Amino acid sequence: MEYLLSKNVEYVCECGLLKPLTNLYFCRHCLNLRCFFCCHHEVDSHFCRNCLENIPSGEAKLRKNKCNTCFDCPSCTLSALSARATTIQVPMTKEVKEGGEGSEIEASSGKMVSKKMYYLACLACRFSSRDVGISDQPSQNFFWPEQEYMHAIRFNTILNHYYSVVLHDKQLKQEERRRRSTKQSKFPNMTDRTGLNVSAIRRQMGFDKSAAKPKSKPTAIAPSIAEDVDDLPEEIFTQPINLKNITTIQQRFTQPANQPESVKHLYPQHKNLSIKRSIRCRHCEHNVIKPEYNPTSIKYRIQQFASSHVPEVRIIKCDQLVPNKSALITLKITNPTMNDMIITIMDLPTEEEEKMMIEEMRKNFEKNLSVSNKSSLMRPSLIEDSRIVSCKITAKLELPDSSFVINQRDDSAEFDDDVQSDKKDPKFILWRKANKIAIQLSITPNGELKVNDDVKIGFSMNFTYSSVPSSTPEKKETQRYALCARIYINAGKIVQ
């Protein structure tokens, strides 16, 4: 994992944040890197990650984003409870015969019947529903007794109060609007987006006889009054406490409604639902990530991960770093695309150039926004200005003197014998293998660095990117673009 999620090499997202390539997306339409923070996040669907039931968003809201059938362990708060069966002997009665689920087997005595009963247990911490006094249930899918909350009624009155306040406000606003619109014109303009609905028009035209509905008043609530709090009991200072009986902060937070103090009140909690999320580029409003709808599927319908479009840079090895002494660093660059890439390594832009880039980006975006303002269903995106990269370079990098080509990715090439190309490669290229290339550059850490300071280098990598032919007619042919990625590398620490 360390190797896969290495943070030594970071790319600059268009918004100016530094991220490892694995955390970045690539918008095919803007041809730019996008990160978690500069994209729209949308909830696609709700599902329970334990039973994998798909729950429509409306129903999820009704269920308070919790699964009806699955429970989380309240004790260790990290695993789901599973139902376990026990067999008990019960005297045979009519009730059991009719109400049982056919699981009972007639015992040999004729009088006793063994019956399966279920309880919930956690496999990680051995918590069981019997611990808190929940009796065993006759069926696995039985609705387990719901916990009652002290303040449930109070919460409901407050909730209802605010619902009525919202309703009241809405009515006031509507009335205000109606009054104003009648002044302007007698005939409502259908195309005008004033929010006039059919009933309002009918009322204006005098069709609706029951127009004078009584105004709803917010239901009153009794404000809560602070009670006098008793002093702490004397023994709290003198008696030793048994930590095993007191809940941890985390255990209390998983039950926000009653926040139990004693482990005796740790009831099984309904499992929170998970979401499938799609991620959308803020600039062009195309999806960069869209998962498949089915909760059991882990695939994507759209997946624009940067690691499959942008060449990946990794450190192979680096010499010992000493201030003012040049050292060699070996980098591996991998071409993830199906087209050959021409790569040029250049200096990073200076601060002024960076500011200009940001300015230009904003102008471009504003222009695009005014052009594409045609009946977009989406609200216009709020775009934050890109920021200046916060990372400071602490070493001088000797740039390679020429561009180089990295072959396309070829999944079958792995099985081929190594074929050496006839072309003479420049000296800084150590080796090439299929779609990978290793280059060796020399770096000189700055003089003012001390022992254990990080040595940061950075460069701009220009690469050619061939767009994937899409179905739209104007983009049928692959187009070649010259793109640029800014890369910051932490080469290591200064040693003495």
Place this chain on the structure above:
Amino acid sequence: MSKLENKIKVMPKAVVCEDSTIKGDVTICSGSVIHPSAQIIAESGPIIIGENCIIEEYAKIIHRIPPDHKLAQEKNHVLVIGANNLFEVGSTVEALKIGEKNIFECKSYVSSNVTISSGCVIGAGCHVVGEQHLPENTVIFGKNCQQREALDKVSGSHMLQLDFLRKVLPNYHHLRKPCDIKKAANLS
């Protein structure tokens, strides 16, 4: 400590695989099952393993009193392990007193400073070090070794598993012959 005299007593009906490493004076009571490549090392004194224990692969039971331990002066300390204990794969137990019906989950570690009563569960990967006594029905779990008390008896009766192992293990492994001290000495 270089050469331990092996005095292994296997009571009848115990299933002890020959590929297990048993060193020192070890008594295995009837009904217990010891898997191949389990280790039982009686360095500082005899070990007596109670009835119906399961000691799984790569589990280590070590009777080794460190020199700074309070029991270090005591001669002939016997490590008595109660009945119905389960030592899961890769657990290491150095405790000098172990009661009954305990479960040592995978990769757990119990140091020699700890005494264990009955009905305790040491969760997977939990390291219990530092001088302490685990009262009955203690459950230790999670990466921070959180403790709780199981109010309900930890249900795990492993009788079914024992019956199965007693049936299956002899089909695939050589077993140590029960109650034959001379033979055991020859083996080493």
